[in-house]
Amino acid sequence: MAIQKLYAGAKLRELRGRLALTQKDFAGKLGVSLPYLNQMENNNRPVSTSVVLGLAQEFGFDVTELQAGDEARLVSDMREALADPVFTGSAPALADLRLAASNAPALARAFLDLHASYRQTHERLASLDEALGREDARLQPSPWEEVRDFFHYCDNYIDAVDRSAERFAAQRKPDEAMADAAVRTLAARQITTLIGDSDAVRRFDPAAKTLTISRHAAPATQTFQLLLQVALITQGQLLDATLDLARFQSDEARSIARVGLANYFAGAALMPYGPFLAAAQDTRHDLELLATRFGASLEQVAHRLSTLQRPGAKGIPFFFVRVDQAGTITKRHSATTLQFARYGGACPLWNVHQAFELPGQFLRQLAETPDGARYFCLARDVSKSGGAYNAPTRRYAIGLGCEVRHAAALVYADHMDAGAPSAYAPIGISCRICERRDCHQRSVPPLERQLRVDPDRRGMLPYQLD
The missing domain is CATH 1.10.10.2910 (Arc Repressor Mutant, subunit A)
Structure with missing residues (x-):
């Protein structure tokens, strides 16, 4: 099996900046030449094994962080932003977005900030809140x-x-x-x-x-x-x-x-980090047992599981979300490659939406995203009483999950046939950027595809995707 090359130029530059070292001094401590370090920092060369060892031995750097950068998040967020109708013409290729995220993450974040500012201003105007005449109409x-x-x-x-x-x-x-x-x-x-x-x-x-x-x-x-x-x-x-x-x-x-x-x-x-991580592993991440042991709620336990990313003592990379009855994501975090829509709701095929229909039950799901990544997903309602008959009840559902390769460490994944391709539900992130052609729950067509309308034919959708 081919070994995947590791490109981590942005991480190397970030570490060198934290250490306040010049490229020459940094190269000397790592035992490489200045031109070679420069090529690695600009992702023209992969990070060598000797450099990985040098980072660990010389600086005590947790080398797993080299692969835990923000590239996946930035790429996902840029794809969603570029699906906005304000961008006309062809969207940049996925390879270009990955290059931007890995080589120029600050520029990628600036682009996302600019798009977020545009959206906020557009929404103010659309709601006729007289933002243009107010002092707080700053683009931020x-x-x-x-x-x-x-x-x-x-x-x-x-x-x-x-x-x-x-x-x-x-x-x-x-x-x-x-x-x-x-x-x-x-x-x-x-x-x-x-x-x-x-x-x-x-x-x-x-x-x-x-x-x-x-x-x-x-x-x-x-x-x-x-x-x-x-x-x-x-x-x-x-x-x-x-x-x-x-x-x-x-x-x-x-x-x-x-x-x-x-x-x-x-x-x-x-839920202190060390004891909680040990208990999570001991109970195979049983939310109810952990809630009882630490005097916490199910939502608190699920959220805490998603934070166990301490360098040198990491837990399973989980994603965690909370949604309301309208499907709007009110909390979101992902330490996995799965990223959630920054705007709007989550994919309707995801089991977190079904939790409202089956209160008090844990719902299990094997899911696959359009990029071929596979996940184990757990969902549960967490409605919160107002404490009195006339007080409003706040209704939410939480979703917790991980890549399927970690599923064996979760008690909830027992007896699920993770090896059967047919066992996986096809989910996406947002209809605007999801490329699935035959999704029966699609709300809007993907913006990167051409539509073809045949008046003599009606399938699941009133159009076909080229």
């Missing part, structure tokens, strides 16, 4: 999307925050519940914690130094909200330092990201 990405992309391109793993949360969890007293540890930590800062009736799940009064957690929230939610407040109170410097590195374009994005990082801390403290 949505703060929410900017923060979502920050976590997306960090592999949903923030090392400094994760390790700080792990240290917090390790400092608990023997047999002390995590909620009690959080209350004790807040009390040490003269903050009183109350469980009572509230119109909010969590409400903190800085003047009175009183934190109120809703009694109607589930126990796992109560603990999570206590830990989130601990992060905001005790981890301010760490959160600010992380936010400074992110360089968000607006105060709104920074504020959203601050809460997002506090949420990250809460999840990482509730």
Whole structure:
């Protein structure tokens, strides 16, 4: 079997920049010539075995990161952006997009930022919100999307925050519940914690130094909200330092990201990296067992599984999404090659949509994307009661999955015939960029294909694809 060559020029340049080394010094430490390093950094040559060993021995670099870059995400995001009708003519070839993602990732991100700015401005005009006459009509990405992309391109793993949360969890007293540890930590800062009736799940009064957690929230939610407040109170410097590195374009994005990082801390403290990774492997990633062991909800457990990407101690690369009843993706992350649509809903053939029809059940699916990649997919509804008869119920479904080569490590994949081609459901990312010709659930034609309409023939679709 042929060995796949490794091109990782962008990663090499990024590492050299972090070390503040010139090309000459970097080449010397790796034991290669300056021209050879230059060719590797520009992807004119693959990274040699001696260089891989040198990176590990000289700098302690986790060489698995050389293959864990953002290329797949950037290519997927650019394909989706280029499917926008604003781009006329033929779309760039897939090979060109891959070259841009691997050789010029900063340029690819700038293109995506520009397209996101265009979409936001277009949507403002379409909704007649008088954006052109307002002071806030700047061409900038949505703060929410900017923060979502920050976590997306960090592999949903923030090392400094994760390790700080792990240290917090390790400092608990023997047999002390995590909620009690959080209350004790807040009390040490003269903050009183109350469980009572509230119109909010969590409400903190800085003047009175009183934190109120809703009694109607589930126990796992109560603990999570206590830990989130601990992060905001005790981890301010760490959160600010992380936010400074992110360089968000607006105060709104920074504020959203601050809460997002506090949420990250809460999840990482509730399910500390080392113990949680060991438990996940021991239980074969049984969400219910993990939820019981760590006092977490199913959604919290599934989300945490998707963050286990610590260099040198990585878990299975999972994708994780949450969708609402309209099919809109409200949370998304993928450490796999599977990427999700940045705009609109997910593929209707994906089992996550069926979870609403079968509440309380885990749904299993073997799926194949148009590029031939195969995945094991797990879906479950996670509806959340409002706590009273007249209170609205929030209805969501979560999807968790991995490449099928990891499926044997999941208890849910037992007795599934992963070797049968007919067992795989054909799913896509977005109808606009999906090239399947015979999909009976297609909503719009792919923009990269010519349509042919025959008035005397009607198949599954009212048109044929050339």
